[in-house]
Amino acid sequence: MRKLTFAMALVLITLVLAGCKKPETGPNAEKKYTVAVIPKGTTHEFWKAIHAGANKAGAELNVEVIWKGPLKEDDREAQIKVVEDFITRGVSGIVLAPLDDTALRAPVSNAVASGIPVVIIDSGLKSDDYVSFVATDNYKGGQLAGEHLAKLLGGKGKVLLLRYQEGSASTTEREQGFLDAIKKYPDIQVASSNQFGGATVETAFTASENLLSSFKDPDGSLTVQGIFCPNLSTAFGMLRALQEEGFAGKVKFVGFDSTDKFLEALKKGEMDALVLQNPMLMGYLGVKTMVEHLSGKPVEKRIDTGVYLVTKENMDTPEMKELLSPDLGNLR
Numbered sequence: 001m002r003k004l005t006f007a008m009a010l011v012l013i014t015l016v017l018a019g020c021k022k023p024e025t026g027p028n029a030e031k032k033y034t035v036a037v038i039p040k041g042t043t044h045e046f047w048k049a050i051h052a053g054a055n056k057a058g059a060e061l062n063v064e065v066i067w068k069g070p071l072k073e074d075d076r077e078a079q080i081k082v083v084e085d086f087i088t089r090g091v092s093g094i095v096l097a098p099l100d101d102t103a104l105r106a107p108v109s110n111a112v113a114s115g116i117p118v119v120i121i122d123s124g125l126k127s128d129d130y131v132s133f134v135a136t137d138n139y140k141g142g143q144l145a146g147e148h149l150a151k152l153l154g155g156k157g158k159v160l161l162l163r164y165q166e167g168s169a170s171t172t173e174r175e176q177g178f179l180d181a182i183k184k185y186p187d188i189q190v191a192s193s194n195q196f197g198g199a200t201v202e203t204a205f206t207a208s209e210n211l212l213s214s215f216k217d218p219d220g221s222l223t224v225q226g227i228f229c230p231n232l233s234t235a236f237g238m239l240r241a242l243q244e245e246g247f248a249g250k251v252k253f254v255g256f257d258s259t260d261k262f263l264e265a266l267k268k269g270e271m272d273a274l275v276l277q278n279p280m281l282m283g284y285l286g287v288k289t290m291v292e293h294l295s296g297k298p299v300e301k302r303i304d305t306g307v308y309l310v311t312k313e314n315m316d317t318p319e320m321k322e323l324l325s326p327d328l329g330n331l332r
Helices: 001-020 045-061 078-091 103-111 140-150 168-182 203-212 230-244 262-266 277-294 318-326
Strands: 034-038 064-065 092-095 118-121 131-137 158-161 189-197 227-230 253-258 273-275 302-304 309-310
Touching: 034 045, 034 078, 034 277, 045 064, 045 277, 078 092, 078 103, 078 168, 092 103, 092 277, 103 118, 131 277, 140 168, 140 227, 140 253, 140 273, 140 309, 158 168, 158 230, 168 189, 189 203, 203 230, 227 230, 230 253, 230 262, 262 273, 273 318, 309 318
Parallel strands: 034 064, 034 092, 092 118, 118 131, 131 302, 158 189, 158 227, 227 253, 253 273
Antiparallel strands: 273 309
């Protein structure tokens, strides 16, 4: 009986000591990571979808996601400052969509030197100082646009390319993919490919008006038959210009990314196709990849999130509807 009581006492002491033991603080301790997600801008629907995807990953993985970026996609200094602020704050990791492939090299290098890993999303960086690059195959997206526009034109005619802005790796790749695809058709002439629309719909609208005015016959009709715009702002600005000039639906027009206005234009025949990315998946995998790296798991250096072509004929399929109208319900 005495031995039993002594044994029970030892068990009780062990349990008490276990209850008083300090939480584990070593490398195996459970830790809630803080991941900063920095977009190129915060106004376009594309970035809202990336935000929703990042939040979804954060909720699933019990990670704090902090979303902050410049208002406009041409404000390099503002994005650099956001990166620097998060370095000072000492976040666990940064998921960044660099709006300039050169200007953001130094801030990313500073983050890595400070022990903060970086995952690049959406648009490339002229550096290898990152854990992984999670993005669309933008060159392939441009090729899809060029091939489809050539098909719509029957392999002949004149086309315009309204570029986005210098320093944006993603759109530069789309533009090159488009031009390389068009080269395969000797009877299609690229009438203009050196004009830039800029980061806002307003600048793109003005650039589109000026571009269209250069390709009018004396009777006011257009002398070009096809147009490609490589991102949301340029496509939106061009759509507005075509509508106001009365040319919408009279020229074959392929854009990039999606808004409600684009869906309406597709239905009306004012746009002929859109090249779509999967921004929800991009935001989700950006955060997930960072967390896996922080947890010591191996990650791929390049992760392709897919590219798709939507037309009036396939826009109501379940796959396209999900891409065209992503669920943004978790934004806060």
